[in-house]
Amino acid sequence: MPAKGKLITLEGIDGSGKSTIARSLASNPEFSDFVFTREPTGSWIGEAVNRAIHSDTDHLAELFLFVADHAEHVSKLILPSLESGRNVISDRYSASRYAYQGMTLQDRFGDSLRWIQDIHKGWTVVPDLTILFDIDPDIAVARCGSRGDKTKFEKVTFLEGVRSNYLRLADESPSSFVVIDANRSVEEIGSDVVGIISSLV
Numbered sequence: 001m002p003a004k005g006k007l008i009t010l011e012g013i014d015g016s017g018k019s020t021i022a023r024s025l026a027s028n029p030e031f032s033d034f035v036f037t038r039e040p041t042g043s044w045i046g047e048a049v050n051r052a053i054h055s056d057t058d059h060l061a062e063l064f065l066f067v068a069d070h071a072e073h074v075s076k077l078i079l080p081s082l083e084s085g086r087n088v089i090s091d092r093y094s095a096s097r098y099a100y101q102g103m104t105l106q107d108r109f110g111d112s113l114r115w116i117q118d119i120h121k122g123w124t125v126v127p128d129l130t131i132l133f134d135i136d137p138d139i140a141v142a143r144c145g146s147r148g149d150k151t152k153f154e155k156v157t158f159l160e161g162v163r164s165n166y167l168r169l170a171d172e173s174p175s176s177f178v179v180i181d182a183n184r185s186v187e188e189i190g191s192d193v194v195g196i197i198s199s200l201v
């Protein structure tokens with residue numbers, strides 16, 4: 001049986017630069033045998049998620065759409081890839097839920113972040129490493145400025161809360177999180193990320 005692959009996730013607030021780096025990793029021959037994926041996925045459940053995040057959907061209903069998309073992602077792509085020995089890089093994964101829906105549901109549950117983590121227990125695949133792109137929300141929102149497909153989450157005050165949730169997650173699991181300064185050039189960040197991944201796999 002081949003060795004199990006590693007799961008690496010890229011996380012951060014909107015505009016932190018994850019997708020730019022994910023694209024550059026995907027075109028780097030060093031990672032040509034990796035599986036590149038993302039959440040929300042391109043499945044029909046991911047399409048439903050996209051409808052939710054562009055509308056005034058109930059926040060709990062929205063959470064469960066994200067969770068359903070994650071369940072499909074884990075069983076159809078993540079687990080089979082890891083079990084066949086492939087390394088996987090996902091642009092957003094479960095920590096996006098803990099950080100974002102931890103914010104949207106903060107008035108409905110005492111510790112919403114923990115409550116959302118708990119509903120993933122027993123079936124999700126926990127990443128071997130999460131690279132957190134940490135950035136000032138003012139800069140991130142400015143970067144998203146002229147982008148066409150805006151979500152309802154791209155607001156500085158909301159993203160400040162999402163950022164603190166991400167930093168809390170990193171603080172609680174220091175051995176599986178690396179926080180990088182995403183207020184730098186694409187080249188500097190890219191070179192850090194390549195180094196981090198190469199030392200893990």
Ligand SMILES: Nc1ncnc2c1ncn2[C@@H]1O[C@H](COP(=O)(O)OP(=O)(O)OP(=O)(O)O)[C@@H](O)[C@H]1O
Pocket residue numbers: 012013014015016017018019020021143144182183184185186189
């Ligand atoms: N290091 C950087 N410096 C300046 N601009 C950047 C940097 N990284 C990305 N950008 C630009 O910022 C915008 C957002 O980048 P990107 O789409 O990679 O962010 P993201 O974290 O994937 O956002 P989202 O999660 O909202 O999709 C893009 O226009 C991109 O070209």
Ligand SMILES: Cc1cn([C@H]2C[C@H](O)[C@@H](COP(=O)(O)O)O2)c(=O)[nH]c1=O
Pocket residue numbers: 014039040053066092093094096097098100101151153154
């Ligand atoms: C997976 C996931 C995503 N979100 C949010 C974060 C973004 O605002 C959008 C879509 O992501 P993209 O990277 O900009 O395409 O959805 C979320 O709130 N919860 C999640 O679990």
